[in-house]
Amino acid sequence: MSERRGPLLSPGITRLLVIIGLLVLWEVSARFYADPLFLCPPSQAVMALKHIFSEPKIVKAIEITVYEMVTAFLVSVAFGMTVGLAIGLHGFTKQAILPVVLLLYAIPQATILPLFVLSFGIGPAAKIAFGISHGIFPVIVTTVAGVQNLRAPLLTAAKSMGASRFQVFTSIIFPHMIPSFFTGMRLGMTAVLLGVLLAELYVSTAGIGFYTRLFAESFSPPDLFALIAVLAAIAVTLNEGCRTMERRFSRWHAM
Amino acid sequence: MSGAETVIRIDGVSQAFGAPGDPRRVVALESASLEIARGELLSLIGPSGCGKSTLLNIVGGLATPSTGQVTIAGQVVKGPSPQKVAFVFQENTLFPWRTVIDNVKLGMAFQGVPKSERDDRAQESLKAVGLADFTEHYPSQLSGGMKQRAQLARALGLQTEILLMDEPFAALDEQTRMVLGEDLSVLLARTGKTIVFVTHSLVEAVFLADRVAVLTARPGKIKKIISVEEAHPRKSSFMTSPKLSALRNELYELLHDEIRKTMTLRGETGQSHE
Amino acid sequence: MSKRLVQLGVLIAILVAWYVATLPGGVHPLLLPPPIPVFRNFGVLLTTSSIWPDLFVTVREWVTAFCLASTAGCLIGYLVSRSGYAVRVFDPLFAGLYSVPAILLFPLYLLFFGLGAGSKIAIGTTIAFFPVVLNTIAGLSYVDKAYITAAKSMGANSAQLFWSVMMPAAFPVILTGLRLGCIVAFLSILGGETISSLAGLGHRIVSLAENMETSQMFANILFAVAMAIIINGLVSFAEARGRRGFQ
Numbered sequence: 200m201s202e203r204r205g206p207l208l209s210p211g212i213t214r215l216l217v218i219i220g221l222l223v224l225w226e227v228s229a230r231f232y233a234d235p236l237f238l239c240p241p242s243q244a245v246m247a248l249k250h251i252f253s254e255p256k257i258v259k260a261i262e263i264t265v266y267e268m269v270t271a272f273l274v275s276v277a278f279g280m281t282v283g284l285a286i287g288l289h290g291f292t293k294q295a296i297l298p299v300v301l302l303l304y305a306i307p308q309a310t311i312l313p314l315f316v317l318s319f320g321i322g323p324a325a326k327i328a329f330g331i332s333h334g335i336f337p338v339i340v341t342t343v344a345g346v347q348n349l350r351a352p353l354l355t356a357a358k359s360m361g362a363s364r365f366q367v368f369t370s371i372i373f374p375h376m377i378p379s380f381f382t383g384m385r386l387g388m389t390a391v392l393l394g395v396l397l398a399e400l401y402v403s404t405a406g407i408g409f410y411t412r413l414f415a416e417s418f419s420p421p422d423l424f425a426l427i428a429v430l431a432a433i434a435v436t437l438n439e440g441c442r443t444m445e446r447r448f449s450r451w452h453a454m
Numbered sequence: 455m456s457g458a459e460t461v462i463r464i465d466g467v468s469q470a471f472g473a474p475g476d477p478r479r480v481v482a483l484e485s486a487s488l489e490i491a492r493g494e495l496l497s498l499i500g501p502s503g504c505g506k507s508t509l510l511n512i513v514g515g516l517a518t519p520s521t522g523q524v525t526i527a528g529q530v531v532k533g534p535s536p537q538k539v540a541f542v543f544q545e546n547t548l549f550p551w552r553t554v555i556d557n558v559k560l561g562m563a564f565q566g567v568p569k570s571e572r573d574d575r576a577q578e579s580l581k582a583v584g585l586a587d588f589t590e591h592y593p594s595q596l597s598g599g600m601k602q603r604a605q606l607a608r609a610l611g612l613q614t615e616i617l618l619m620d621e622p623f624a625a626l627d628e629q630t631r632m633v634l635g636e637d638l639s640v641l642l643a644r645t646g647k648t649i650v651f652v653t654h655s656l657v658e659a660v661f662l663a664d665r666v667a668v669l670t671a672r673p674g675k676i677k678k679i680i681s682v683e684e685a686h687p688r689k690s691s692f693m694t695s696p697k698l699s700a701l702r703n704e705l706y707e708l709l710h711d712e713i714r715k716t717m718t719l720r721g722e723t724g725q726s727h728e
Numbered sequence: 729m730s731k732r733l734v735q736l737g738v739l740i741a742i743l744v745a746w747y748v749a750t751l752p753g754g755v756h757p758l759l760l761p762p763p764i765p766v767f768r769n770f771g772v773l774l775t776t777s778s779i780w781p782d783l784f785v786t787v788r789e790w791v792t793a794f795c796l797a798s799t800a801g802c803l804i805g806y807l808v809s810r811s812g813y814a815v816r817v818f819d820p821l822f823a824g825l826y827s828v829p830a831i832l833l834f835p836l837y838l839l840f841f842g843l844g845a846g847s848k849i850a851i852g853t854t855i856a857f858f859p860v861v862l863n864t865i866a867g868l869s870y871v872d873k874a875y876i877t878a879a880k881s882m883g884a885n886s887a888q889l890f891w892s893v894m895m896p897a898a899f900p901v902i903l904t905g906l907r908l909g910c911i912v913a914f915l916s917i918l919g920g921e922t923i924s925s926l927a928g929l930g931h932r933i934v935s936l937a938e939n940m941e942t943s944q945m946f947a948n949i950l951f952a953v954a955m956a957i958i959i960n961g962l963v964s965f966a967e968a969r970g971r972r973g974f975q
């Protein structure tokens with residue numbers, strides 16, 4: 200109703216002010232009221248970034264985590280799309296395998312995390328595998344859904360014009376699938392990040408999990424906050440990268 | 455209808471959207487004035503976008519005019535007056551999560567009708583529009599024409615003196631709206647309500663109305679008012695009568711120029727859309 | 729009919745493959761225990777009360793987290809949706825925060841609330857909050873304007889407008905948010921228990937894994953899977969029931 204006489208500030212600026220306000224509130228309350236063993240003001244966390252990045256072992260652990268995320272993502276996407284296309288394009292495999300995929304997708308994955316560590320050890324292999332076990336299912340399911348949305352009249356029309364199987368794939372199925380590919384990639388990325396981070400946090404004798412535990416047990420919240428902030432920034436960058444790609448490629452595809 | 459008492463008085467009403475100087479500013483209405491007598495059915499007709507819905511909303515108190523005022527039975531309209539005015543909207547506004555009868559009753563609940571009276575009144579108004587067998591259906595289970603009749607039933611259930619109808623049959627096919635128009639004529643003659651009826655159909659306007667008010671292209675003004683001297687309820691023979699044809703042709707002449715105007719206006723501003 | 733048959737065939741094939749893989753000379757039983765003892769242990773789990781204490785811990789954490797998240801999510805969503813300006817300020821803020829993997833907060837929660845139920849409730853609440861609040865905002869702020877105008881024209885006051893128009897119109901969308909919140913709360917609490925905990929289903933599975941009792945562990949995993957599937961089915965059913973009449 201109040202469309203005509205809007206507030207003075209644009210929503211973006213107000214949002215920024217809200218964030219700054221919350222940070223100031225946190226700073227003040229942490230500085231004056233909180234137990235420094237548990238909570239630190241954001242300014243100290245920012246200062247601790249320097250400490251984090253000057254410690255080669257921590258930097259290495261972060262690098263390895265990024266490597267695990269990217270590897271697990273690439274494998275999930277490559278395998279997930281291949282499996283998704285194979286399932287989606289074949290009536291029989293869809294009936295036979297899709298329910299199995301959905302069943303596996305419904306497993307609360309955290310419960311099988313110990314199995315991955317038993318099988319693959321505490322190194323990157325277990326974390327990559329666990330990341331894949333998270334990422335591959337959304338990719339498969341989105342790809343299958345994308346194939347399902349293929350409009351039959353288009354295929355019939357192409358066949359009536361004498362298109363070969365190969366031409367049907369390159370000129371109809373593939374272009375049609377592009378938005379689902381990117382949606383699958385975005386969902387896959389979110390899931391992979393969750394999987395890798397869960398595994399990293401679970402293994403407390405090496406990698407990120409070791410440091411979060413170390414910082415918590417030695418009561419140095421600034422380091423803990425800084426490390427988490429770095430990981431969060433990495434995760435958001437990867438997530439937003441996928442989201443931007445999805446937006447760009449769905450736009451020119453939209454008819 | 456001269457001599458009858460004026461119920462709705464529209465007095466120099468203008469409506470503009472957007473601040474002066476805003477390139478998107480639209481002047482929808484410019485000093486429109488009109489008087490509507492008690493028990494009269496007035497059709498509003500005019501080019502698309504000329505401000506018919508806007509005028510109706512102002513009369514019903516759903517919008518406040520930039521200048522001018524509307525009085526109903528001597529009182530200046532300042533907001534919705536559900537006791538006096540009921541609407542049938544251009545869009546389907548039946549609440550999809552309620553059955554037909556619950557939609558009608560909800561309107562009465564909003565208006566403040568005591569609970570004990572609602573059921574009887576709802577049944578009655580649904581019967582009046584021929585939906586007695588569909589009271590327990592959900593709107594999604596009705597055809598387009600039935601939905602519009604259900605909306606009409608909801609408005610009738612409010613038992614207001616004034617009924618404002620904004621292209622109630624616009625979404626329907628020609629045959630259905632003809633038949634609904636005939637039914638409406640009978641129904642309205644019986645209720646004796648004061649009605650303002652917006653339509654795009656020249657035939658519908660003439661067939662239903664006591665007077666037809668033609669609006670100019672935007673900014674909308676009253677261009678001319680034509681009287682249809684024919685008793686209610688109107689028979690289907692009136693539909694095919696030479697009298698109706700003559701009036702329809704007269705309206706077409708009046709509107710033709712106005713619609714041309716809007717087209718050329720669109721042509722000129724067309725580039726800015728691309 | 730033949731579809732069911734195919735699916736049954738695949739299921740049997742998987743079980744047979746599992747059995748064959750665990751025959752002597754196959755996969756090490758510590759990594760993949762043979763199916764028969766797993767199902768025997770699963771039967772024991774269902775018929776004895778040994779799992780009850782852990783089950784109780786997890787369910788209590790889950791219910792608490794879901795109640796907190798849905799109350800906070802609906803309330804904040806409602807407050808934000810009251811003004812179009814607030815929606816434009818806060819909706820992107822919540823959506824942006826949602827793209828941070830919230831599990832990263834778990835080490836902090838361990839520090840604040842300890843190894844017990846507190847940290848699990850906190851992570852479950854955090855993760856379930858977002859789908860609820862985002863769906864509440866979406867549902868309430870995109871109610872078709874025509875409904876609101878119609879209700880006002882019939883004299884609806886603001887309470888009637890909210891309860892008879894806004895709520896029912898937004899209800900299906902909010903319900904979807906609640907369903908998602910309910911499920912992710914359960915999953916993230918299991919995740920939290922797996923990472924670090926003193927009790928609960930996740931804790932049980934981890935300690936069985938650490939003691940190399942894989943057959944027991946598989947039976948417990950089977951239990952958690954069955955529970956997740958049942959929860960999924962129940963909340964989907966509740967959502968479908970809640971939606972009835974909205975089609």
Ligand SMILES: Nc1ncnc2c1ncn2[C@@H]1O[C@H](COP(=O)(O)OP(=O)(O)OP(=O)(O)O)[C@@H](O)[C@H]1O
Binds near residue numbers: 471502503509
């Ligand atoms: N809320 C609004 N904000 C800005 N402009 C508006 C608003 N409502 C209506 N207008 C403009 O006012 C003009 C008149 O609109 P209105 O809906 O009254 O036309 P109409 O005569 O009912 O048209 P139609 O026959 O197509 O329904 C239009 O140009 C429209 O763009």
Ligand SMILES: [Mg+2]
Binds near residue numbers: 507508620
């Ligand atoms: Mg209109």
